[in-house]
Amino acid sequence: MNILVIAATAKEIEPFLRYYRNEQNLPGIDIVITGIGLTSTTYHLTKQLQLKRPELVIQAGLAGCFDKQIPLASVVIVKEDTIADESVIELKELKTIFDLNLVHQNQFPHHKGWLINSNSSFIKKSKIKTVKGISVNHITTSKEMMGFYKTKFNPAFESMEGAALHYVCLMENIPFLQLRSVSNYIGERDKKKWSLKEAIINLNNELIRIIKNY
Numbered sequence: 423m424n425i426l427v428i429a430a431t432a433k434e435i436e437p438f439l440r441y442y443r444n445e446q447n448l449p450g451i452d453i454v455i456t457g458i459g460l461t462s463t464t465y466h467l468t469k470q471l472q473l474k475r476p477e478l479v480i481q482a483g484l485a486g487c488f489d490k491q492i493p494l495a496s497v498v499i500v501k502e503d504t505i506a507d508e509s510v511i512e513l514k515e516l517k518t519i520f521d522l523n524l525v526h527q528n529q530f531p532h533h534k535g536w537l538i539n540s541n542s543s544f545i546k547k548s549k550i551k552t553v554k555g556i557s558v559n560h561i562t563t564s565k566e567m568m569g570f571y572k573t574k575f576n577p578a579f580e581s582m583e584g585a586a587l588h589y590v591c592l593m594e595n596i597p598f599l600q601l602r603s604v605s606n607y608i609g610e611r612d613k614k615k616w617s618l619k620e621a622i623i624n625l626n627n628e629l630i631r632i633i634k635n636y
Contacts, residue, residue, distance in 0.1 A: 423636045424450045426476035427629070428467060430458045430583050434483050437626035438633075451633065452476065456583065460505065460557060463586035471594055478544060478636070479591055479598040482629045484605035484621050485555070485581040486562070488572060492553075492604060494617035497628045499545055500555035500600040502536045503584045506571055507558045516570040531592035537585055541597040548599060548632055553578035555602070557585035562608050580608055601629060 456466040591598040603625035
C-alpha cells in the first residue's frame with residue numbers, strides 16, 4: 423500500500439523519520455514536509471499528488487486544544503475541520519463565509535460548512551478517538567477569540583494545516599487521516615506548561631503503529 427506522510431515541520435515527526443531510515447526507507451512510504459500554514463500545505467501536498475497518487479495520506483502534527491478534559495500529549499484523529507478565520511466579527515458575533523452567503527455551506531467539498539473525513543474504514547482501523555478541529559492562519563491567544571470559536575464551532579483542536587489536508591484530499595478523492603497530538607491548551611503561551619516532548623513521542627508512536635498496520 424502506498425502511503426504519503428506529511429507534516430508541517432520535520433521536528434514533529436523526527437522519531438518517525440529515524441524509524442523510516444532504520445527500516446531502510448520503507449517501501450511504499452513517501453514523506454513530504456509541507457511547511458507551516460494552510461497555503462504552504464495546500465501547495466506542497468497538491469504538488470506531490472501530481473507526481474504520485476497515494477492510496478492514503480496521513481498528516482501528523484502537534485496542535486493546540488480547547489478542551490482541558492483532554493490530557494496533554496493525547497493523540498486524536500480530527501474528523502471534521504474548517505477554516506475558522508475565513509470570517510468576520512459583526513455585532514459581537516463571528517460570521518463565516520457561509521453565514522455571509524459568499525459560499526454555500528454544502529458546496530463541495532463542504533458539508534454544512536465542514537470538511538468531513540468520511541473514510542470510516544481507515545478511521546476505524548486506526549483505533550484512535552476522533553474529534554472536531556478548526557484551522558487558522560492566526561494562532562488563537564485571546565479569550566475573546568476563544569469564545570467566538572467555541573460558540574461558533576465547538577472545536578476540540580486547533581491547527582494551521584488540517585483544513586488544507588481535508589480540502590485537497592476531498593477534492594482529489596484520496597483517503598486521508600489527520601493525526602494530532604496535544605502540545606498545549608489554547609491561549610496558554612507559557613511553554614513551560616506545554617508538553618512538546620511527550621506530544622511528539624506519542625504522536626510518532628501512533629504514526630508508526632498505523633504504518634505497521636498497513
